[in-house]
Amino acid sequence: MSKSARNRVQRQNALTERTVPWGGIVFFTVIGVVAVVAITFAFLQTRTSSASADIQGLVQKDGLSRDHVATPVKYDSTPPMGGAHDAAWQNCDGRVYDQALRNENAVHSLEHGAVWITYKPDLAADQISKLKEKVEGNDYTMMSPYPDLDAPIALSAWGKQVKVQDASDKRVDAFLKAYVKGPQTPEPGAACNGAKDTP
Incomplete structure (x- = not known):
């Protein structure tokens, strides 16, 4: 292969070579995860609100x-x-x-x-x-x-x-x-035994 042909192949490879856009992939993955968490949280809040709305006299x-x-x-x-x-x-x-x-x-x-x-x-x-x-x-x-x-x-x-x-x-x-352990709980996950056992 002649020198000019080799140079042409090298220029074409440099133009057609692509790098993986990791920054963009990470950015959009994080945005997707945040969106899923937000939607899940909103759904759970709505479900609890509707459950409590059904309790007459609350x-x-x-x-x-x-x-x-x-x-x-x-x-x-x-x-x-x-x-x-x-x-x-x-x-x-x-x-x-x-x-x-x-x-x-x-x-x-x-x-x-x-x-x-x-x-x-x-x-x-x-x-x-x-x-x-x-x-x-x-x-x-x-x-x-x-x-x-x-x-x-x-x-x-x-x-x-x-x-x-x-x-x-x-x-x-x-x-x-x-x-029971609902969203109103100020200290979720806190113990419910190991304290006062008698009236």
Whole structure:
């Protein structure tokens, strides 16, 4: 091959040689991952919002204090659904208590993502049994009698509460599904055992 032909081949190779645009590939991959995360988050928020929107009579409170205190707290709801609380949480790993709990310990459990089912002490035995079935063996749930309750049954999570007349009310399951370790949880993943084990 002549020298001029070799030069022509080398120039053609230099023009047709392509490098992989790694910068662009990385950039668009990162953008794609961020988009998938954002869409997933939006979907989960919508799903939870629609689940809570279906719970008639749901009471919600925002801006609740998360301070640890060593003194009794006067709560503005009965039972409380959040606010200042004791440093020790009430064990809530599917616990069924047969005596009233101290509010300040139970509220700490709500902060960890628990749902606290309370009921009037004179609630019928079959109703109590139905509630027990929903709690026993289910982490981040607990139940106890509550003497000053103004409804037969109340379900409380951090900043959320619904009161019902009957353990078979479909709102009981809806509330548990929406709020056991739900998006309202201020300390997701925090322990629900290893603290206060007695009322």
